Amino acid sequence: MSSWAIIQQSLPMFTKGFELTLWLSFIGIIGSIIVGLIVSLLQYFKVPVLHQIASVYVEISRNTPLLIQLFFLYYAFPVIGIKFGAELCGIIGLVFLGGSYMAEGFTGGFNGVSKGQLESGKAIGLSRWQLARYIVFPQGFSLSVPAMAANVIFLIKETSIFTVIAIPELTNTALDLIGLYYRSNEYLFVLVIGYAIILIPLSIILTLLEKRVRYGSFGN
């Protein structure tokens, strides 16, 4: 069979894998943003006890690989009686990982608000909460946009690791097909194209965002 025919034949399977990658990424990213937001707020307001817990979470999440986090969820948790399906494991793992990255992104944005802004806020008598509400958060969120975008790209790529717990996303689909038909070139080609379709536009957006923030910061 010609390479082209092989590729055409595999497209329906790849489309499924592609959709699953997109779907899991989407849920995982939304979850990560929510967790990240909560964690960064706990840290910003230094909520007693909870902010220490949040810091421990961030360090554990950032300093261990997703693969071993997934193995733990998928293989180790069942022996102590906690059992999830593979896809749910994937999403939990991705949110566990992504939450800390998003939190660092938000925190970086909050910290990036200039001292002059804070002092002018204090000088007109704003309370701590008002300072956060009117100055730190609005400016901090827009400063954290490039980090968020970078995290989105990172998390989408990380979904490729889901293959280790046999979630039939894009990478898993390709590896399965290679195992079945031994046509690695064709399937790897489709695989790379699949990721490129998702990630190249995001990468371009990220570059533009970084430029915008860099120019924007001259305004201050």
Added chain:
Amino acid sequence: MAEQILQVEHLEKYYQKKHVLHDINFHVDKGEVVTLLGPSGSGKSTLIRCLNGLEAYQQGTITFEGKKIEPTEKNWQQIRQKIGMVFQSYDLFPNLTVMDNILLGPTKVQKQDKFAAKKEGLDLLARVGLEDYANAYPRQLSGGQKQRVAIVRALALHPDFMLFDEVTASLDPEMVRGILNIIQDLADVDHMTMIVVTHEMNFAQQIADRVIFLEDGHILEQTPSKQFFSAPQTKRAQEFLDSMDF
């Protein structure tokens, strides 16, 4: 007549469409001190940056020590060893100690003997009162001290000609005098040829043999210092002097 060390003829400089230097013609004699005066944005810094190739110019010629400069980067690297320059923002290399800042040019560019260069570096540092700071890093120095080191760094290459670009403009007022004294000393003792861009009118008057007055990229007049400060030839120069409070 004194020997000319630098001639600039019909120099034109554009930034994209903007014409920033118009038909610049002047010369500098050996041992002469020229100050370049003019309102901000008149092109003074741009002009002296052309003289050591930090800015490209589109037309005209610069002749230094009798040789017309072909403006290639390679040639400029040679010329820059002869034409020292000190900047407004000192720009010591923060990754190197004071002594290594001074030695970089002599040992790496000119391949001078390190031992001798170091000895000379120490002498120069002593001359500007910083002999105890040879092993300090730039961040440990005050602005005035940094600027003195920057002058030593330029002198260590044995230049025949010095360019000073607003070297006191970022300094605290109490530091300015020290720097100006060093430049004055270079003129009086070493008979160094130099072009000084400055806003310190008293200093300009005191050190300059000749004043070149620049506005909007045109040289409006070149006048011996005494005459310029008492009775400039152009109305614009008179207005400029009146606007400067000194």
Added chain:
Amino acid sequence: MDHSGISVLFEGTNFQRLLGGLWVTVRIAAVALIIGLILGVILGVLRTFKNRPLRIILRLYLEFFRVVPTVVLLFLFYYILPREMNFNLPGDQLATLVFALWVAAEMSDIVRGALISVPQHQKESGKAIGLNRYQLYRYVLIPQAISLEIPATINLATRVIKTTSLLLLISVMDVINIGQQIIEANNHTHPTGVFWVYGLIFLFYFLIDYPLSWWAKRLEKKRLERANG
């Protein structure tokens, strides 16, 4: 049988075997980092030159390694090198090569970013004392860029270490692979062994990466304090 799961870690040579696997992991990460950093500095410097075709090629190289997930990169090399180029490498060397090329790509961006953020005046002062381009990079720009880029480089190292967890996929006998073997061999006698083995591997990764991240954070904080003070 009623064995406590944790004892599986210390039975026979299990613990030594896990440490041996960890050494394979660390060695691959270390060699890949060293090669990748050197290559990355060179590529980063080249990316600051004016030569447009060169810059575009290097940018494409970076984007390729950025866009393609590392798992996929591993499989690309794993399948394509031997079949298409008749170039057979053992799994650990193949992984080292892939990681090194990936590190070089990321590093080239870090180095370029640091080089272009060295103030323009520094470049001019260097030129003003007659430095040529090589000397300018060697004595002025690169040393200053390095101090800017150290935290990012340490963070890159932590990423490489985490990414070594993928070695399992191309059958390298790394710490996770050995862990799986131990779990399977002891599944009947120690049903909860899986918890402890993966727990220990989790801890290994944390113990290597946490100090590095902590160090990077501290350096970055110091640098910012110095820049603001």
